[in-house]
Amino acid sequence: MLRKRIIPCLDVAGGRVVKGTHFRELRDQGDPVELARAYSSQGADEVVFLDIDAAPQERGTLVDIVERTAYEVFIPFTVGGGIREVDEIRALLRAGADKISIQTAAVQRPELITEGARVYGSQCIVVAIDAKREADDGWQVYTHGGRQPADIEAVAWAKEAQRRGAGEILLTSIDADGTRRGYDLALTREVADAVNIPVIASGGAGHPQDLAAVLVEGHADAALAASIFHEGRFSISETKQYLRNRGIPVR
Amino acid sequence: MITIVDFGAGNMRSIENALERIGTPVRIAATPEAVASADALILPGVGAAAPAMARLRERKLAAQIVDAIANGVPFLGICLGMQLLFERSAEDGASCLGVFPGSVERMVTTEKLPHVGWNTIDVTRPHPVLSPLDGEAMYFVHSYAVVPANRDLIIAETSHGGPFVSAIAADQVVAVQFHPERSGQAGLRLLESFVRFAGVGAAHVA
Numbered sequence: 001m002l003r004k005r006i007i008p009c010l011d012v013a014g015g016r017v018v019k020g021t022h023f024r025e026l027r028d029q030g031d032p033v034e035l036a037r038a039y040s041s042q043g044a045d046e047v048v049f050l051d052i053d054a055a056p057q058e059r060g061t062l063v064d065i066v067e068r069t070a071y072e073v074f075i076p077f078t079v080g081g082g083i084r085e086v087d088e089i090r091a092l093l094r095a096g097a098d099k100i101s102i103q104t105a106a107v108q109r110p111e112l113i114t115e116g117a118r119v120y121g122s123q124c125i126v127v128a129i130d131a132k133r134e135a136d137d138g139w140q141v142y143t144h145g146g147r148q149p150a151d152i153e154a155v156a157w158a159k160e161a162q163r164r165g166a167g168e169i170l171l172t173s174i175d176a177d178g179t180r181r182g183y184d185l186a187l188t189r190e191v192a193d194a195v196n197i198p199v200i201a202s203g204g205a206g207h208p209q210d211l212a213a214v215l216v217e218g219h220a221d222a223a224l225a226a227s228i229f230h231e232g233r234f235s236i237s238e239t240k241q242y243l244r245n246r247g248i249p250v251r
Numbered sequence: 252m253i254t255i256v257d258f259g260a261g262n263m264r265s266i267e268n269a270l271e272r273i274g275t276p277v278r279i280a281a282t283p284e285a286v287a288s289a290d291a292l293i294l295p296g297v298g299a300a301a302p303a304m305a306r307l308r309e310r311k312l313a314a315q316i317v318d319a320i321a322n323g324v325p326f327l328g329i330c331l332g333m334q335l336l337f338e339r340s341a342e343d344g345a346s347c348l349g350v351f352p353g354s355v356e357r358m359v360t361t362e363k364l365p366h367v368g369w370n371t372i373d374v375t376r377p378h379p380v381l382s383p384l385d386g387e388a389m390y391f392v393h394s395y396a397v398v399p400a401n402r403d404l405i406i407a408e409t410s411h412g413g414p415f416v417s418a419i420a421a422d423q424v425v426a427v428q429f430h431p432e433r434s435g436q437a438g439l440r441l442l443e444s445f446v447r448f449a450g451v452g453a454a455h456v457a
Contacts, residue, residue, distance in 0.1 A: 001370065001371065001410060002362065002366065002368050002369070002370045002411055003368055003369040003370065003388060004368075005368050005369065040435065045368065045369055045390075070264055070265055070268055071268050072268075074265075074268075074269055074272070074432065074433060074434070074435055074436075074438060074439060075390070075433060075434075075435050076390060076392075076430075076433045093262075094264070095264075096262075096264045096265055096268070098262065098265070098392075098433065119298075120297070120298055121297055121298035121299060122365060122394075123297060123298075123365055123367070123392045123393070124297065167365055167367065167392075168365075168367060196363050196364065197363060197364070197365065198363055198365070198367050198368070221363065221367070221368070222368070251369045251388045
C-alpha cells in the first residue's frame with residue numbers, strides 16, 4: 001500500500017535554511033545539506049528546498065546545494081523558488097534534483113508546465129500553489145511569495161496544472177502558513193478531490209495531529225512541514241510513530 | 252566496476268552517487284564501445300519511452316545493450332530502464348528494445364496516478380537480489396508498468412489499487428520499477444545485492 005509521505009521543507013536564502021511567518025520575519029535554521037541528511041536518516045520520505053530569495057544571481061548557490069545534497073542524500077528531493085525557464089529546470093535536474101517546483105512562472109506562463117513535462121516527464125514537474133481564503137468562500141491563487149493576487153481560483157488552477165502535465169501539486173495555505181494551528185483542511189480537500197495527481201499539503205503544521213488531520217480529513221497524499229521539525233519540537237520519527245498509531249500508513 | 256548507460260535521459264548522477272556510497276567503482280558509458288566492454292550494466296531512465304529510445308538508437312546504444320544482455324552481462328534496469336526491455340510502450344506507442352516479449356501499459360487502478368511515493372515490494376519468486384528486501388518500502392514514481400507475456404519473469408509485485416509488476420528477472424538480468432537510488436537504506440541494500448549478484452566487487456553500506 002502506498003504510504004502517506006512526510007516531507008520536511010527547507011526554505012533556503014543565501015545558502016542557509018530560514019523560516020518566517022506569513023512569508024516574513026526570517027530566522028536562520030542551519031545548513032541545508034546537513035539538515036537534509038539529518039532528516040533523511042530520521043525517516044523523512046522526501047525533502048523540499050524552496051529558494052525564497054529566488055534571485056537569479058543566487059542560482060549558483062542553489063545549484064551547489066543541490067549537487068552536495070545529491071551526493072549525500074538518497075531520498076527524493078524537490079527544488080523550487082523563482083524557476084522560470086526550461087533551461088533552469090534542466091540545470092537543477094542535472095545537478096541531481098529529482099523534481100522541480102514551479103509557481104509564479106507557471107501562473108504567468110502556463111506553457112512552462114507543458115514544456116517541462118514534455119521534455120523531462122510529468123514525474124519531475126511539481127506545480128506549487130499558494131492560496132488564500134477569500135471572503136466569498138473560495139481560495140485565490142497568489143504569486144511572488146504570497147504577495148500578489150493572481151486573479152485565479154485555486155481549485156481551477158490545480159485542475160489546469162494537472163491538464164498541462166504537472167505530476168504533483170504542492171499546495172500552501174497562506175492563511176495557515178507559520179501559524180502552527182493546523183493546515184487548511186477544507187482547501188486541501190477541495191484540491192485533492194478535484195485532481196487525480198498527488199497533493200502535498202503545506203502551511204500550518206504545529207503538532208503531529210495536524211499532519212494526521214490533513215492526511216485523513218484533508219485527503220492529502222503527503223504533508224509538508226518546516227518549523228515543527230527544524231525547531232526540534234517533534235522529530236520525523238516521533239511524527240511518523242504518532243501517525244502509525246492512528247492507523248495512517250507511513251514508511 | 253559497474254557501467255551506467257548515459258543516454259541523456261537519466262537520473263544518472265544519483266545512481267552514480269549511490270554506487271559510490273556503497274563503495275562500488277562506476278563508469279559512465281555514452282558510446283557503443285563503452286557499453287560493449289562493460290562487466291555489468293545499469294540502464295537508468297526517467298520520462299517517456301519514445302524520446303529515450305530515439306536517443307538510444309541515435310547513439311547506437313540500443314543494439315549494444317541487447318547484445319550485452321544476450322552475452323550474459325549482468326544487467327540492472329531501473330524504472331524506464333526496466334520498461335525499455337519490453338517490446339513496446341503504450342505511453343507513446345514507442346517500439347522498445349524487445350529483450351522480453353510483452354508491453355508497457357498504463358496502470359489500471361482506482362488510485363491516483365502517477366503512483367508517487369513509498370510502496371511495499373512483495374517478492375513473488377525468490378531471487379538473490381530481491382529476496383533480502385522482501386516487504387520493504389521503495390520509492391516509486393510512474394504511471395505505466397510492464398506486462399510481461401511470460402509471467403515467469405516476475406519476481407516482485409506491488410499494490411496500488413491493484414497489483415502491478417515491480418521487479419522482473421531472467422538469467423543475469425534484473426529490472427525494477429522503483430528507484431533504489433532514491434529508496435534510502437533499503438535502496439542502497441538492493442544496489443549492494445545487485446553488485447554481489449553481478450560479481451563485480453564487494454560492496455558495503457557506509
